[in-house]
Amino acid sequence: MMNTTHAAMGVTLAAPLVAVAPELAPIAALAGFAGGVFPDFDMVxxxxxxxxxxxxxxxxxxxxxxxxxxxAPIPTSTGVAATFxxxxxxxxxITDAAGGGLELRPWEPSDERGVYLHPAKRWVAPRRWIRWDGAPEDLLLAVVLSVPGLLLFDQRIRTLTVLGLGVSVVYTAxxxxxxxxxxxxxx
Ligand SMILES: [Zn+2]
Known part of the structure; x- marks a missing residue:
């Protein structure tokens, strides 16, 4: 799954807050976006x-x-940001295991590493429901998960979502x- 799909997923997680705690929704969405991007820094x-x-x-x-x-008596924005x-x-x-393995060309499946499960000290095999990062179904998922970011939040999140969608389209292409x-x- 593309990094941008994970980022949009993180923003979507914050969508219910728009209804229940609107003042905390933007920080939750930004934190969700960042939390979706962050794990892939282990590429470097x-x-x-x-x-x-x-x-x-x-x-x-x-x-x-x-x-x-x-x-807590009053939910703090730091606590909400950390949670999201x-x-x-x-x-x-978790959802990386729904995609392909770590092979260079995941459309030719040959690798059985989906994600590492530290407590069990082993890799979880890739399920390949999203066949590879940047597959058409991955782009479709990124588009669907971008809808809350485009419609429910403020300009900052809308801009990040549009940028994410642009990267997704180019990456897929x-x-x-x-x-x-x-x-x-x-x-
Ligand atoms: Zn990842």
């Missing part, structure tokens, strides 16, 4: 889908942060050329 520092991808630990940390927000960042990073890590060009692949 460490081992991809292992060093900064934590399906279990981000989820646990999100539950703790969310519980702290709930028990962690939720989005958790969802990114050129995805199969990237192995030849030796471009870093975020997914």
């Amino acid at each position: 520092v460490g081992e991809h889908r292992r060093t900064l991808h934590f399906p279990v630990y981000y989820s646990l940390a999100a539950v703790v942060a969310g519980a702290a927000v709930f028990v 960042f962690l939720l989005s990073a958790a969802l990114h890590s 050129f995805r199969k050329r990237l192995p030849e060009w030796d471009v870093p692949i975020l997914r």
Whole structure:
């Protein structure tokens, strides 16, 4: 799944806040966007889908942060931002296993590393429901998940969402050329 799909997913996570706590919705959406992008920095520092991808630990940390927000007398924007960042990073890590493996050309499946499961010290196999990052179904998912970012939030989030969509379209168009060009692949 593309990094931009994960980012749009993070913004979508914050959509319910528009109804229940509108003053906290923008910070939650920005944190969700950042949390969706963040895990893929392990492309540059460490081992991809292992060093900064934590399906279990981000989820646990999100539950703790969310519980702290709930028990606090007034929900702080820092607490809400931390919760949505962690939720989005958790969802990114989990949903990477729904895509392809770490092969250079995931449309020719040959790799069985979906995401690393640290507590079990093993890799989860890729399910390939989204066959590869930048596949047509990945772009479709990115478009659908961008709807809340385009319609529900303020200008900052709308701009980020439009940028994300632009990157998604270009990435999808050129995805199969990237192995030849030796471009870093975020997914
Ligand atoms: Zn990833």
